[in-house]
Amino acid sequence: xxxxxxxxxxxxxxxxxxxxxxxxxxxxxxxxxxxxxxxxxxxxxxxxxxxxxxxxxxxxxxxxxxxxxxxxxxxxxxxxxxxxxxxxxxxxxxxxxxxxxxxxxxxxxxxxxxxxxxxxxxxxxxxxxxxxxxxxxxxxxxxxxxxxxxxxxxxxxxxxxxxxxxxxxxxxxxxxxxxxxxxxxxxxxxxxx
Amino acid sequence: xxxxxxxxxxxxxxxxxxxxxxxxxxxxxxxxxxxxxxxxxxxxxxxxxxxxxxxxxxxxxxxxxxxxxxxxxxxxxxxxxxxxxxxxxxxxxxxxxxxxxxxxxxxxxxxxxxxxxxxxxxxxxxxxxxxxxxxxxxxxxxxxxxxxxxxxxxxxxxxxxxxxxxxxxxxxxxxxxxxxxxxxxxxxxxxxx
Numbered sequence: 521x522x523x524x525x526x527x528x529x530x531x532x533x534x535x536x537x538x539x540x541x542x543x544x545x546x547x548x549x550x551x552x553x554x555x556x557x558x559x560x561x562x563x564x565x566x567x568x569x570x571x572x573x574x575x576x577x578x579x580x581x582x583x584x585x586x587x588x589x590x591x592x593x594x595x596x597x598x599x600x601x602x603x604x605x606x607x608x609x610x611x612x613x614x615x616x617x618x619x620x621x622x623x624x625x626x627x628x629x630x631x632x633x634x635x636x637x638x639x640x641x642x643x644x645x646x647x648x649x650x651x652x653x654x655x656x657x658x659x660x661x662x663x664x665x666x667x668x669x670x671x672x673x674x675x676x677x678x679x680x681x682x683x684x685x686x687x688x689x690x691x692x693x694x695x696x697x698x699x700x701x702x703x704x705x706x707x708x709x710x711x712x713x
Numbered sequence: 714x715x716x717x718x719x720x721x722x723x724x725x726x727x728x729x730x731x732x733x734x735x736x737x738x739x740x741x742x743x744x745x746x747x748x749x750x751x752x753x754x755x756x757x758x759x760x761x762x763x764x765x766x767x768x769x770x771x772x773x774x775x776x777x778x779x780x781x782x783x784x785x786x787x788x789x790x791x792x793x794x795x796x797x798x799x800x801x802x803x804x805x806x807x808x809x810x811x812x813x814x815x816x817x818x819x820x821x822x823x824x825x826x827x828x829x830x831x832x833x834x835x836x837x838x839x840x841x842x843x844x845x846x847x848x849x850x851x852x853x854x855x856x857x858x859x860x861x862x863x864x865x866x867x868x869x870x871x872x873x874x875x876x877x878x879x880x881x882x883x884x885x886x887x888x889x890x891x892x893x894x895x896x897x898x899x900x901x902x903x904x905x906x
Contacts, residue, residue, distance in 0.1 A: 535796065535866060538789060547740040547747065551763040554742045557791050565865040570744040571792040572765070596731060597840035598750050599764040603728065604840050641882070643890045645839060647790035647797050654890075672758040673728060686901075689834070697836045697847075697890035704897035708879075 536562040546570070572649050579654040580622045581609040581698055583640075583706040584632060586662045590685065590706070591630055594676040594693070605678060605691055606699040609654070622657040628669030630677055634659035640705040643698055656702045658709060682710070729755040739763070765842050772847040773815045774802040774891055776833075776899040777825060779855045782872040783899065784823055787886070789866075798871060798884055799892040802847070815850040821862030823870055827852035833898040836891055849895045851902060875903070 542558040553573040560566050584591040584607075597604045610625035612618055619637045627633050640656040680688060685707055688694045731752040740747040746766040753759050777784040777800075790797045803818035805811055812830045820826050833849040873881060878900055881887045 535787070535789070535869065537795070538865075540794070547742040547745070549740040549747045549749070549763055552740070552747055552765065554740065554745055554747075556742070559791070561789070561866045563866050567865050569791040570742055572745065594728070596728070596754070598752070598762040599842050599844040600837065600840040601733070602730070602840075604837075641893070642888060643893060644793065644797075644888050645890050647793040647795075647889060649792050651792045653888075672731075672760050673754045673756050676728065695835060695837050695846075696840060697838050697894045700834070700836060700894040701890045701897070704894070 538562065538567075569648070571651070573651070577614070577652075578612040578618065578621075579609060579652065580612055580618055580625060580657060581607050581654050581702055582622045582626050582634075582637075582657045582659050583607050583702050584626060584630065584634065584659040584662060585682070585706075585710070586632070586679070588682050589679040590682055591632070592678040592680055592688075592694075593629055594678060595671075596673075603676075603693060604696060605688075605694040606696055607702055609698075618655050619657065622655075622659065624667060625669075626659060627665050627667040629671070629675055631664060631666035632659075632662040633665040635661035635663065638709070640702070640709055643701055645698065654698055656698075656705055658706055731755065731760075762841070764844070766844070770807070770845075771805040771811065771814075772802060772845060773805055773811055773818060773850060774800050774847050774895055775815045775819050775827075775830075775850045775852050776800050776895050777819060777823065777827065777852040777855060778875070778899075778903070779825070779872070781875050783875055783878065784825070785871040785873055785881075785887075786822055787869040787871060788864075796869075796886060797889060798881075798887040799889055800895055802891075811848050812850065815848075815852065817860060818862075819852060820858050820860040822864070822868050824857060824859035825852075825855040826858040828854035828856065831902070833895070833902055836894055838891065847891055849891075849898055851899055 538559040538561045540559045546556045547554040555571050557569045594603045608629040612621040623633050638658045642655045644653045731754045733752045735751040737749050739749045748764050750762045787796045801822040805814040816826050831851045835848045837846045
C-alpha cells in the first residue's frame, strides 16, 4: 500500500461480520429463488433480510472494438417493456471458460469473434439482493463468425464511433449501470494504451 | 442530432415492440414479487420471461465531495455475505423529492447535509429483470447534520482523496456497477468544471 492507504485510516475500521442464524427459501419460480436471511449484527441488532438467488451462473459483457467503432446492440428488456441499447452480454455455461463464453456470446449476438480478449473488471450488481457478478471484457481484432443463439429476434447492431464514445451517455436508452461502467472502463483502458 | 447521429444509421433500425399477451404473479415474498410475462415478438416468436417487482420506489445514490475527499461507506450486503465499499444510497419515500431524499440519506448514513446537489444521471439495473432505477447525485458544500436512520449498526465512513479517485477501482470491495458508474460520472463532472 505504501503512502496511499486511505482504507487503513482509523475512520474506516471494518466491522465484525453479522452472524447468520437462519436461511430459508420463502418463494420460488422457474428462474428465481427468494431467501429470507435471519441475522444478528455484532452489536446485537437482529434483522431479517431477503435476497435473490438466480441460477448462480456467471455473466459476461463484451465491449467489441472494430476499427474506429465500438459495437452495441438493441435488445428487448421485459421489465421496462422497451428496447435497451447496450453491449453484447450473456451467461457463462457451466465449465465454460469466461473468455470462451465472451467470444461465443459475440458470435451469437453480433456475428463476430475476437482474436484478442482482455478482462477489464468484474462487477457486482446490488449485492444486498444478488450474489451474481459480471465480467467485463474488451474484444479486439475481430473476425466474422456467426453462431446461432437463442434470441427470439435478430438483434439490431449499432456501431458507434470511438471518437464520440461519451455521447452514448446522452442516449435515452443507454443507462444501465453495467453498460455505463463498461463504457468508462473501456475508454480508460483504450486511452491509457 | 446534426452530423453526429449513428443511431439513425440503417443498421440500427428499431424493432416493433413485442406484444404482451399475459402477465401473472408466480411467486411473492415480503419484499419481492415475481411476474411471468408471456409475449410474442413482431416476427411471431413466442417467449415466457420472468421479471421482478420490488416495492417500486425510486432509489438515489449520492457522491459527497468534502474538501479534497469524496466520502464513502462500508455497509453489509447480505447476498454476498460481506461488507461493500460504496457511496451512500437509499430509497426515495413516497411523494419525497429526489434531492430531499438524497440529503436525508446523507444525513442518516454519514451525518452530513449538502447545500449543493446536482443530478448526474439516472441509471437502470438489469432492465430485463428489474424496472427500478437509481438517480446519481453529486453533493457539495456539506454541513454537519445527523439524522437517525434504520441502519442496524453504525456505517463505517471512508473518506477517499479526490486526487486518487480511480484507485477505488483497485479495491476488492468496490466493484458494484452503480458505484463504479457513479465514480466515473462524478469524475467526469468535476473534471469538466
